[in-house]
Amino acid sequence: MPSAKEKEFQDLIEAAENVLKKNWTGSFTKPTNSLYPHQWSWDSCFISIGYCHYNQERAEKELERLFDAQWDNGMIPHIVFDKNELNGLYFPGPDFWQVDCSPDSPAGLESSGICQPPVHATAVRLMMDHSKDTKRALDYAEKIYDQLVKWHNYLYDERDPEDENLVYIRHPWESGQDNSPVWDPVLKEINPPPGEIPPYERKDLSHVDAAERPTDEEYDRYVYLVELFRRQKYDEKSIRTSDCPFLVQDVLFNTILCQATLDLAEIAKRLGKDPRPWKDQSQKTAEALDQKLWDEENGFYVDFDMVSNSQIHERVLAGFLPLFAGIPDPSRAERLFNYLNTHCFCRLDDTCFAAPTFDRSSPEYSSSKYWRGPIWINLNWMLCIGLSKYGYDLYADRIMESIIQLPAQNGFYEYFDPDTGKGYGSTDFSWTAALLIDVLYQRKLNG
Numbered sequence: 001m002p003s004a005k006e007k008e009f010q011d012l013i014e015a016a017e018n019v020l021k022k023n024w025t026g027s028f029t030k031p032t033n034s035l036y037p038h039q040w041s042w043d044s045c046f047i048s049i050g051y052c053h054y055n056q057e058r059a060e061k062e063l064e065r066l067f068d069a070q071w072d073n074g075m076i077p078h079i080v081f082d083k084n085e086l087n088g089l090y091f092p093g094p095d096f097w098q099v100d101c102s103p104d105s106p107a108g109l110e111s112s113g114i115c116q117p118p119v120h121a122t123a124v125r126l127m128m129d130h131s132k133d134t135k136r137a138l139d140y141a142e143k144i145y146d147q148l149v150k151w152h153n154y155l156y157d158e159r160d161p162e163d164e165n166l167v168y169i170r171h172p173w174e175s176g177q178d179n180s181p182v183w184d185p186v187l188k189e190i191n192p193p194p195g196e197i198p199p200y201e202r203k204d205l206s207h208v209d210a211a212e213r214p215t216d217e218e219y220d221r222y223v224y225l226v227e228l229f230r231r232q233k234y235d236e237k238s239i240r241t242s243d244c245p246f247l248v249q250d251v252l253f254n255t256i257l258c259q260a261t262l263d264l265a266e267i268a269k270r271l272g273k274d275p276r277p278w279k280d281q282s283q284k285t286a287e288a289l290d291q292k293l294w295d296e297e298n299g300f301y302v303d304f305d306m307v308s309n310s311q312i313h314e315r316v317l318a319g320f321l322p323l324f325a326g327i328p329d330p331s332r333a334e335r336l337f338n339y340l341n342t343h344c345f346c347r348l349d350d351t352c353f354a355a356p357t358f359d360r361s362s363p364e365y366s367s368s369k370y371w372r373g374p375i376w377i378n379l380n381w382m383l384c385i386g387l388s389k390y391g392y393d394l395y396a397d398r399i400m401e402s403i404i405q406l407p408a409q410n411g412f413y414e415y416f417d418p419d420t421g422k423g424y425g426s427t428d429f430s431w432t433a434a435l436l437i438d439v440l441y442q443r444k445l446n447g
């Protein structure tokens with residue numbers, strides 16, 4: 001007889017699997033039905049991490065469809081559009097991106113012209129670790145390996161012009177944290193000349209309350225940046241040398257790249273290939289991040305704005321994430337932990353859910369506004385792994401508990417209020433379900 005706890009977990013796993021089932025299109029999984037009806041890059045990675053525990057074929061297909069849209073220069077686009085959903089209900093669609101003007105854009109599938117954090121090699125490595133059929137997982141890794149290499153080469157060749165071992169992002173959406181307060185000072189300096197913002201109509205506000213979404217001023221700048229990329233025909237060198245007003249070395253993006261490059265080395269090793277170049281590259285990125293993106297005064301990791309040539313001192317959860325890639329030494333890790341474990345985020349002896357995306361003591365903090373305070377399951381999932389690496393097990397358990405309890409009590413929402421647990425944004429959100437599945441399977445394994 002399963003215990004009451006086991007039964008509760010089993011029911012939750014089933015509910016989570018049903019969310020993914022609902023969002024499965026036959027070739028990929030939508031992040032959610034209404035607000036995001038296409039395929040998103042890092043969403044698909046988290047989704048595969050969930051699938052691999054119980055449906056290996058789906059996990060493979062998910063990434064396969066994404067990599068089918070890989071650009072000739074190696075970029076994995078942040079959105080691959082579903083032609084059945086091109087009904088004008090999502091903006092910006094392919095007719096706005098117009099990526100056909102680039103010789104690198106893929107034939108056959110329509111995509112956006114920017115990328116998202118490179119979780120892909122990490123997803124493939126976890127698929128190898130957790131899938132039931134290990135031989136099949138190895139064959140799959142062999143099949144996708146060259147595409148992963150091409151993707152990492154693109155990032156290091158095209159996004160790191162000064163060989164700093166840190167890559168830049170050129171649009172807030174590339175960070176995955178669309179309206180993070182980190183972008184505020186950068187966007188404030190972008191003043192599109194009159195008439196230069198192409199006409200457009202937002203569609204997100206017909207699905208979600210405007211109070212929980214980015215502002216119109218932010219949207220104008222998002223759209224203006226795309227206009228600049230289009231003018232340069234998405235040629236990377238032309239973009240960065242034509243006064244691109246948004247070039248940021250982002251902590252989260254580079255942390256994920258550092259971990260994924262290490263995972264690529266592990267995949268190479270298991271495939272009998274030479275892992276050393278990737279191991280060395282990952283180490284170099286770790287050192288560069290630890291040096292350039294560390295704010296000694298505040299004991300925290302911050303982004304670097306390449307346009308103003310200065311660090312951006314906003315206190316967001318992403319600043320703790322270098323723990324995920326094992327980057328800080330133990331004394332830096334301790335400074336990070338001591339800050340995380342305060343009322344600014346969530347103290348272990350408080351009743352809050354762990355952990356909000358933004359320092360609560362900031363005047364800009366909001367418990368309901370997208371990336372400016374609410375809890376997101378994917379960042380928490382990475383932070384939980386990072387804290388475990390450094391032995392902060394109590395806090396890691398607290399986060400794991402939030403990953404389980406938030407959807408269990410409130411539903412599979414996109415983001416959650418750190419105090420009440422209320423869900424915001426879209427319902428039936430795929431990565432909330434997929435990462436819950438991952439956490440529950442790991443619990444099952446570890447008893």
Ligand code: GLC
Pocket residue numbers: 031036040041042043175176177178
């Ligand atoms: C939003 C999120 C982004 C995510 C996308 C699809 O744009 O900010 O991280 O990939 O939705 O879920």
